[in-house]
Amino acid sequence: LFFAFSPNRLNSCGRLHSLARCQVIVGLIVLILAALADFLSSNESAIRLVALVECCSVYFIVTGVIGILGAASHRQSLLIAFMVMSIHVIMIFVPAIVIVSSFDIHFHQAECFAQCDWHLLATSLPKDSKCQILCGANVTDNQRSQMSRLGTDFKLDAGIIAASILELIFALGSAILCGRKLGAVCRQTNKDEEVPIMNVSALCFVELVSD
Numbered sequence: 412l413f414f415a416f417s418p419n420r421l422n423s424c425g426r427l428h429s430l431a432r433c434q435v436i437v438g439l440i441v442l443i444l445a446a447l448a449d450f451l452s453s454n455e456s457a458i459r460l461v462a463l464v465e466c467c468s469v470y471f472i473v474t475g476v477i478g479i480l481g482a483a484s485h486r487q488s489l490l491i492a493f494m495v496m497s498i499h500v501i502m503i504f505v506p507a508i509v510i511v512s513s514f515d516i517h518f519h520q521a522e523c524f525a526q527c528d529w530h531l532l533a534t535s536l537p538k539d540s541k542c543q544i545l546c547g548a549n550v551t552d553n554q555r556s557q558m559s560r561l562g563t564d565f566k567l568d569a570g571i572i573a574a575s576i577l578e579l580i581f582a583l584g585s586a587i588l589c590g591r592k593l594g595a596v597c598r599q600t601n602k603d604e605e606v607p608i609m610n611v612s613a614l615c616f617v618e619l620v621s622d
Contacts, residue, residue: 423592424482430585431478431493434500437578438471441508441571448515448567452560463511464571467504471578474500478585487593494589500582508575512568519562521546526558 445464474496481489527542544561545554562568 423588424485427490427493427585427588427592428479428482430581430588431475431482433581434475434478434497434578434585435472436475437574437581438468438475441468441471441574441578444567444571444574448563448571451567452563464508467508467575470496470504471500474582481589490589490593494586494593497582497586497589501579501586505575505579505582509572512571512575515562516565516568517562518546519560519565519568522550523547523561524550524555524558525561526554 442465445468448464449462474493477489477496478493480486481493523544523546525542525544527540545558550558
């Protein structure tokens with residue numbers, strides 16, 4: 412199914428195309444910042460949830476690409492997919508990035524260090540294991556050399572959060588605009604189905620009168 416090329420719908424498709432492009436750009440920015448944060452944390456022997464933010468940013472990019480294709484082709488299936496993925500961005504991916512980056516900022520500002528008998532990102536915990544987190548003045552110089560730093564640079568995580576909030580705004584606008592467009596199409600389809608029925612009824616009435 413294709414949308415009718417009325418001026419209003421073409422304008423809305425232009426706005427949708429712009430929002431989708433913004434999502435792609437923001438996704439690329441978040442991807443670059445997250446990769447840089449992971450690189451710096453690996454050099455500083457710091458611990459962070461590696462690749463989580465990168466996966467979310469790739470989803471942002473894919474969402475934007477689908478939105479661009481949907482706005483260009485006017486296909487209902489692509490616009491529905493774009494709306495659903497934008498809702499996923501709003502409900503799942505942006506909150507996940509904000510929560511993880513906020514923890515990184517908190518741990519980094521508090522100068523927290525961790526030491527465990529097992530890797531913090533391990534899928535299973537060994538029996539009778541031990542893990543401790545020390546922050547601020549509680550960490551001696553000797554412990555700092557043996558423990559791993561938690562969190563990364565404040566500027567990078569703050570940039571990731573700011574970009575994610577922009578993504579949230581663009582995704583919200585995209586979801587609302589897609590919903591309005593799809594609703595308009597459903598109403599237009601119902602009107603198109605009613606017209607033939609009315610024409611048939613009028614024809615039958617004319618035939619009865621003529622008889």
